[in-house]
Each structure stands twice: as C-alpha cells, then as structure tokens.
Amino acid sequence: MSHISPVLWQFLVKWMTDFSLFPPEASKIAPQMDALYFFMVLVSLIGLTLVILLVVAFSLLYNKRRHPVAVQIEGSTLLEATWTIIPLGLFLVMFVWGALIYFRVYTPPNNAMNVYVVGKQWMWKAEHPGGQHEINALHVPINEPVQITLISEDVFHSFSIPAFRVKREAIPGRYTSVWFEATKVGKYHLFCTQYCGTDHSHMIGWVYAMTPDDYQKWLNSSTSGSSLAQNGERLFASLSCSACHNSRPDARGPNLVGVYGSKLTLTDGSSITVDDAYLRQAILNPSQHVTQGYAPIMPTYQGQISEEGVIDLVQYIKNLDTDYRLKQTTTTTTLLPESQGKATSAAKGMVKQ
Amino acid sequence: MSNHAETEHHIVSPKLYVVIFLSLLCLTGLTVAASYVEMYSFNVVVALGIAIVKAMLVVLFFMHVKYSSKLTKLTVFSGLFTFMVLIFMTLADYISRAWGRW
C-alpha cells in the first residue's frame, strides 16, 4: 500500500467510512415519506428505462443502413392517449399520497410538547417550556411528539432536519410550525436551508434525540432558573398588562384565563381560535384582533418586545388556566403605574437585546 | 399576408364618441355620488361595477375593440384572464390562510 499517495489513501478511507446514499430514518414520518419517495423513484426508473429502451431500440432497428426509407406515420390517437392518461394517473396518485404526507407533517397532534425556535442571522435559538435555552442545538425526547413553533427575527430561514424528513421556513412576522416524533436515539444534523446571508452555511447545529429519561436529566441540568411562563409573567407585570387584563367584571381588556384554545368572536363578527399565532398578533397588532365587546384601546407592542419576549408572554398566557395565577400576578402589579406612557417606558426597560 | 382576412377598417362616427364621452362623465358623477351612500360591503361592488362599465365603454368604443378582429378581442381577453389569474390565485392563498390550519 505504500505506493498509494497518502492524500488518495486518506480520501479512500474517508470514502469507505463516510459514504452513504441515504439519510437515516429517525422519525415516525420518515418511513412514510420514504415509501412515497421510493415509489416515485420506481416510477421514474420505469419511465426512464422505457424512454431509453424506445430510443435505443428504434435507433438500432430503424437506422439508415437497415431501414433506408422512412415510413411516414401521422401519429396514433390510441398510443398518445395511453401516454397521456397513464402518466396523469400516476401523477395523481403521487399528488394524493404526497398531500396526505404533507398534512401529517404540518398538523401537530394536540398532545405535542412545544419547543419554540427563533431563527436569526446566523443561529438557531431553541427555547424549551421549562426555560432551557440552547443555540444551534436541540434536545428532544424520542417517542414523543414534539412541535416546533418557529419564527425569524430578521430574514427567511428554514429549519431542516433531514434525518426526520421535516423542514419548515422560519419567516419574519409570523409563527409557523412543524412537528416530528423521533424514533431513534442519536445525533442528527440541523440545517438552515433557506439562503439567509453571509454565514448561511454556518447556521447549522445538531439535534440530539434522547431517551425520555436522558431528556429529563438534560432538562434538569440545563435549567436557567425560570421557565418561559415565569419570564412571561414578569414581563406581563412590568408591561402592566394586568391593568386591563385582570379578569375583574369591569376590566377594560378581555379575560385571559383559559383563553388559549378557546374560540373568540371579534368585533367584525368573525370568530377565531386562539393559538400561538393569534396571541402574537394580538400583542403586536392589537387593533386588528379586538374581541367583541371591548374597545380597541390596547397599545401595540411592535418594536418594544423582542421575539423571545413575545414567546414568554405567549407561553404565560397559554398556561394561564386558573384565575389564581392571574390574581397572583395582578396583586404584585396593582401598585404599578397605570398610565400608558409610563407603562411603555417600563416595557422599554425590559426589551431584551 | 397569410390566410386570415385583413380587417376592414371601421370608422366610428363622432356622434357615438360624444355619446360615450357623456356617459363616461355621467358614470363618474354616479360613482362619486354612490360613494356617499352607505351600502356597507356593496359600496365596493358598486364602485368597481361602475369602473368596469366605464372601462368597457372605453375599450369597446374608444379603442374600437367592438369593431376589431377576433384576434384583438382574444388578445384583450387573454390579458384580462392572466390578470385575473395573478390576482385571484394570489388572493386565494391570502383568504384561505385566514381559514386556519385546515
């Protein structure tokens, strides 16, 4: 082996060790998507072989030497109909099958655990409900549905885990979501696949799929002290939200207890289910989402709270399932000034960098 | 120069132009007046309806489409069609986004 150049040798070794032709299937959706993928590969191969066979066979049979004079043929409606209808049928099968998979990937189950992921140039910041933050990494338990709620702070990013076969763009100004259920313990690539500027190719990280026990251990070891909801509660207090949203009968703002997941009727008569995206909009563009029976007096917090702050607030409101919790917040904040100007300046103090 | 017949040049009489001109002015007045009447969501319908009628008058008579070849009519139609595709297919996304997840 000594006569093989070391560079080439290195390369060959790498080839043998790193070479793969197919990504690992590490989520529940992966085998389903791969089934469709291989069906399409099969159909494509048959189609391609057919075309090549036809071309080669006709070239051999009817080349000029063997077949000096061409026979003019106008066409054949039957044949043409065949190769119109068969591909159409196959494509429609792929469409239906693909649509079913698409529904599955983008419809999280109700019991999914939620992780917020904020994309910004050029990193992924994940926030677990318990307040654990991580950058360019994501720890998830296996055999448990995990919903990722995504938002971008600046440009379009795209959250992609090839081993799980899931991908979703993080777009500025709106929550998007995707979910998966990891099935195999391991370490998988996390990519940003939407071009997002200079260090686009450095916006990569790892997804660690762990057993639930390990995950619990990891959660305990990396806690930052307060959960997202607790951060949200603090923010809720300092922004004086409870001046209006205090669940008293004469409150100026709607009661927020148990509001998450309920159906609201808005002033224009339309009804809407309260989800993360709605709550975010209601905080940033309140006048477009006024609940029936209330005046459009809520100030906008656009530009005053960072995306992470919004996530904290949303998480707080989401967990606000008893009046007691809100009362606690309210009592701690009744002494805070109620005037809007001061509330705003207090809010500004809380803006996270 | 090919097999299609060259279109006979039709000259529209000035009288017709005057009629169209006056009706355009009247319709302008009408649309302004209508905008002061509370008709809720029908305000848009009325305003756009009048605009479409006005545009049709201009296209058909001032632009002579009524007297033009089928090709010109087809051209106008295909332009409108693609315009509608752009607007309605895009709006379809925006409107159905509000329907929620499914």
Add this chain to the structure above:
Amino acid sequence: MPENTAIAGATEVEGHHEHPPYQRHHFETMGQQNDATNFAMWLFLLTEIMFFGGLFTAYLIYRNWYYPAFVQGSHQLSIFWGTLNTAVLITSSFTMAMGVWCAEMRKKSALVLCLVLTFVLGLVFLGIKSIEYHEKWEKHHVPGLRYNLDSFLNPASDHEVYQEYHDKPLPLDMARHTELYFFLYFAMTGMHALHMIIGIGILTFMIIQAQRGAYTTGHVTFVENFGLYWHFVDIIWIFLFPLLYLISRHAN
C-alpha cells in the same frame, strides 16, 4: 413604434409594386403592416396590464388586511381634485378618439387641434396631480421620505378632514399601516403619471408631425396606436379613482 422610414440596409427586391413611402420593405401590403403594428400595440398593452397587476394585487391584499387604515388614508385625498382629474382624463380620451377620427377623415387642422387639446388636458391632469402631491408633502404623508402619523392618531388636529369625516383616532398599530396605503397611492398614481408623461412626450412629437401633414395621408396607424395607449392609461385611472379615493366616503 412604426415610423414611416424604410430601415437601413433595406433593398428593393425586384418585382415589387409601387409602395406608399411609409410601407416598410418586409411587409407585402399596407394592410399587413397596419395589422401587425396594431397587434403589437395590443400586446404591449397586455404587458402593461400585468405590470399594474402586481400593484393591484398588493393593493387588494393590504386593503383587505388594514381596512380602517385605508379608509382614513383615503379621507386624506381630495375628492374634488380626484373627480376633476377623472373628468379631465376622460375628456382627453375623448379628444384623442376624435383625433383618430380626424386623421381617418384627413382633416389636418382638426387633427392638430384635437392633439393639442389632448396634450393640454394631459398637462392639466399632471398639474392637478402635482397639487395633490404637494399637499401630501406639506402634510407629511409621503411614505419613507416624510411621514408622520398625527392625522391618524389625532384626527381632530387635521381640521379640514375632520370636519368632513369626524374620524375616530386610529390605534397606533393601525395608524402605522396608513403608510402602506400612501405608498400604494404614490406607487400606483406615480406609475400612472409616468405613463402620462411618456404619452405627453410622444404627443409633442405627434403634434409637430401632424402639423406637417404626416397623418392625414391615409396612413393613420401611428395615431391609432398612440390612441390605444392613451385610452389604456385612462382605463388604469378609471380603476385607480374608486379604489384610492372612494373607499369609504360616507360619514360613519
């Protein structure tokens, strides 16, 4: 645009009949040339429709999203100037149509008169438009460059408009979106005005040519095609006027 000169390098092929001077070498008959240029003009107008189509799409989406902002934004426009301008433009369209008729009838002085009237009405339209633009500038309603939300956060400060409409103050987030309305207003009317300016430029050229009698020889395609362009610009305005000015005029 069809001009009446043969292109450089054109050579007469033997066997050709006598041609009018404005027929170009590669056309067999005058009818073919007229048809072709007329059709080309229509195709050009198709691209114009699609060009404005992008703006109309944006308008429809944001009007749907931010209706109150669009209503109050439109209250800032003067319905008087808008209506007057519509009338001016329709009249110019009428004089243009008459111009085409005059050219067809070979009435030279009447044609020149019609073109001059169209020209003047076009200028009047732009004049009125610039009055309106100036007013927006004064009131700080030019998005991106000079914008301020006072008229919407505190409508009472804007006496004239307030007396007419008694608008309620908009919440801050909605008030901010009036900037989108004004952007679309400037983009759409500005794009329209740009087409008017180009049209007026061509009209200047045409008036000189018409004075020389270029269009009263029976070859009227250029006048006709310009007419199509001018009417098209008119049609765009016919839609802009209700969409931008008349969104919600009734006092609520």
Add this chain to the structure above:
Amino acid sequence: MSDTIVVLPDQATARLPKTNYLNKENGLLSWLLTGDHKRIAILYLISITFFFFIGGALASLIRLELLTPQSDLMATDTYNKVFSMHGIIMIFFFLVPSVPATIGNFFIPMMLGAKDLALPKINLLSWYLYMAAGTLAIYSMIVGGVDTGWTFTTPLSTHYVNTHVITTGLAVFIAGFSSIFTGLNFIVTIHKMRAPGMTWFRMPLFVWSHYAASILMVLGTPVLAIALVLIVLERTIGIGVFDPTKGGDPLLFQHLFWFYSHPAVYIMILPGMGVISEVISTFSRKRVFGYTAVAFSSVAIAVFGFFVWAHHMFIMGISNYAVLVFSLLTMLVAVPSAIKIFNWAFTLYKGSVTFETPMLYAFGFMGLFTIGGLTGVFLGTAGTDIHLTETYFIVAHFHFVMVGGMLMAFLSGIHFYWPKMTGRMYPEKISQLAAVVTFIGFNFTFFPQFILGTLGMPRRYASYPPEFQVLNVFSTAGASILGVGYLLPVLYLTWSLKYGAIAGNNPWQATGLEWQTQSPPLTENFTEIPIVDHEAYDYEWLERQKEKEVASA
C-alpha cells in the same frame, strides 16, 4: 457512428453564394444599426456566448470551492456573490434569450416564409436593451457583486445585505424588457407574417414552441419588473410593502416573483423543445409523431405554466389549501412534457435514423430532460417536497432541466443550423466527441447532487459537513469534464468559419422553408415569397421537389 452522412448530398458541388446577409454590407456600423433579424441573431449569439462563459467561470469557482468541506478557496460572502451572479447571469442573460434570441430570431421569419420579423427596429432595440442590462450586470459584479441569490428574496435583499442589489435589480429589469420585446415580436410575426399557404398547422413545431414561450414572456415578465421595482423602492426609501415590521408581507414578493419565475422555466425550456422536434424529425427523415399533440402540448404548458407558481412556496407558510391546489395543478403541467418525450421517441419508429451531432445532443436532451422532468414531480408532490426542497436535489433537478435540457437543445440547434447560418459545416467527428463528452460530464456533475439532496445537503452552502465530500468531489470532477465539453464547440465552430466544408443549401435534406434557400441566406431571405403547399415535415414533398429540380436541370 458509421451511419453518419459523410458526404452530404449537395455538398460536392456547392459554392458559397456570392451575396448573402453577411457580406451584403460591411463595416461595424452596418451591424450595429442593422434591422436584419439574421444579423441581430448573430449579435445575440456572440453576446450570449460571452455571458455563458462568464457564468460558466463562476460555476467552476463554485465547484472548486465545494471540493472541500471548509470554505477555503474564498470567504463565505465571496462564495455567496459567486453563486448569486452565476444564477443571475445564467438565467437572465443566457437561458432566457439563448434559443429564442439566436436560433428563433434567425429562423422564425424564414420558417414562416417572411422577409423579416414584423418589427425589426424593436428587435434591434431588444438587443441593445440586452446589452445595456448585461453591461450593468457585469458592472455590478466588478464593483462588488450582489449576494442575494438570483431570487432577490426579501427581507434579505432589502434590509440585510449591503451589496449592489439596486444595480443588479435594474439590470434584470432591463433584461426583462428585452425579453418582452422579443416575445412580442415573435407573436406578431407568427400571427401576421406567415407566407401564403402557411396555415397554423403547417408551421414547424419550432415555431409553435416559440409561440408558447413568447406568450409567457409577454404576460409574465412585467410582473417580475414590478416586483423588482418594489424591491428597489423598499431598499431606497423603505416603503414597507414587503416588510413585516411595517405591516407588509414578505410572501407577497414570493408570489410576484414566482408568478414570473416559474413560467420563466418554460420560457427557457419550450424553445429548446422546438429545436428537438426539428432535429429528431430531420435525422429520422420522418414527420414528428403526433404533430398536433406536440403543438398543443406546447400551448398547454404555456397556459398551465401560469397556474403553478406557488409550488416554490410549499414550506414557506402559504395556506395549506393553496398547497393542495398548486400541487394538483403542478401534476397537470407535468403531463404535456411526458407527451412530448414519448412522441419524440416514436418519431424514430420506422424512420431512417442517422446520428449526426445535433441528433446526439437531442438524444442527450431526451434522457436528461426525462430525468429532470420526473424529479420535478418529486418536488411538485407536496409531501416529498418538504424533504427535498432547498437541498441539492433541487439544484440537480433544475440543472437537469436547464443545462441537461436547454443547453443540450441549444447546442443541438447551433450545430443543426450552423451550416445555414454560416454556409459551412462544422467538423463532424470532433463535434460528436464533444457531444458525448458533454453528456458524460453532465451526468457526472449533477447526478451525485440528487443523492446529496436526498441526504439533506442544503443548497447555497459555502462549507458543508464532511460526510458530503465524496459526492461533491465526484461532482467537481464531472464539472471539469463538462467544461471541456463546452470549450470544444467554441474552438471547432470558430475554426469551421474559415476551414469548414461548404454546406450547400440543404445539407440535412430537411423540409423546412429555411432549408430551401441558399446558405447563408440573402438579406431578404427569399428571392420571392414562397407559396406553401405542403405540411410541415413532408419528406415526400421534398423528394418530389428534388426530382423536379433534376428534371429541369
């Protein structure tokens, strides 16, 4: 390859005609002010070749950088500029004008029996616009480039990059108008300039496919123009139509952009399909199988092409209902392409097939376009799109369609029409070699990228995880073979201008009107306007024609 026509029928006795469009007038000015569609086509041919090689140089930089996982050849932002400029130049300055502005410009009037395009001055104007746009693009590249990707995605292009977005946007805007005028000219010419007897269904399929592509150019391009204007305004004065913090929606830009840019794919491929129809028919000496179906499939692609743009946005957060609709429509647009492939294959059936260079390129086209088209279905299917979009799978897919399809068709067409355009033959053996080299190099370059994409390697990455290296090395190695395949034609075609064998009027014994005149043609194309009395691809008519000539001689 022994079946090649070595001595072409009328080559032995042929002389170069004394006067033709090339020597009718001399001097640079006679070229720069020409109204002759053939001369404008030559101007275009020279300029797009120039831009192709600039784009190609950028492509080789990209492949070199990707040889190793680290970003070591250049900094990441340089890499970003390189791939952005590669995309912009290749798409707007090569692929969109390639076949239409050169071969289409040259031959559509001749195929229809017309003396020129309907609007010669507009034709010249569109070349000048193209050159102005190209100069602007090169200028912006020299002064610092642009790193938005060819898609100009906001908010990145409007708020987060510091490069020459406005200059480049303006360049693309102007190039768009050049393309609009070309398309407009073609439509008018096809409608109004057909020779007597040239009915719609006697037109060569080349003309049909250009007709379809022109419709897309005229109706689609203005929407790109307005989207770019809005980008420039957003960048300069910050008006907020696309800025979510001001209430705008960045997805609106995606809608407007893809409303053009999806049909643009068909603008690029349809003219190529036209070339393939001509070539396959000629070298199997047989009428295209199912002429009407192929003609209508071009128009169907053009019409459906306007309804599928949002399949570029499946994972971007458009509504799920819209995803359903656009995915279904995408499936429908795939069908006409399948029809064409099978019709071409069956054109060979009972033909009399020979394998000259254009035919080899056409076979290459059929294979590569089939792969490109079928992998497009993977991306149009909503489910698999989630995994495959924005990875190297999509890069491989559109290179199979654009390079494997369109560039093969372009080279096929250039070889096919070279004798008519210049009056001289290209050297057959070396060009066959070039065709084979191109085909092999192409597959080496882009096939590994399908696997890379399936593995999940994202596109537009300057550096990548090391396990992707092996396949990237393959790809780069293939690219160097491909480069040779593209350089060869430039060399031997230039050589043939002086030393090539005299071609004669109709070296391929093809039936189109363009082959019934001298080569190179006269400035006015025909000494007298032909009267068409036969269908397209009527080889029996051609035989009778030849007998008549022999009898009268």
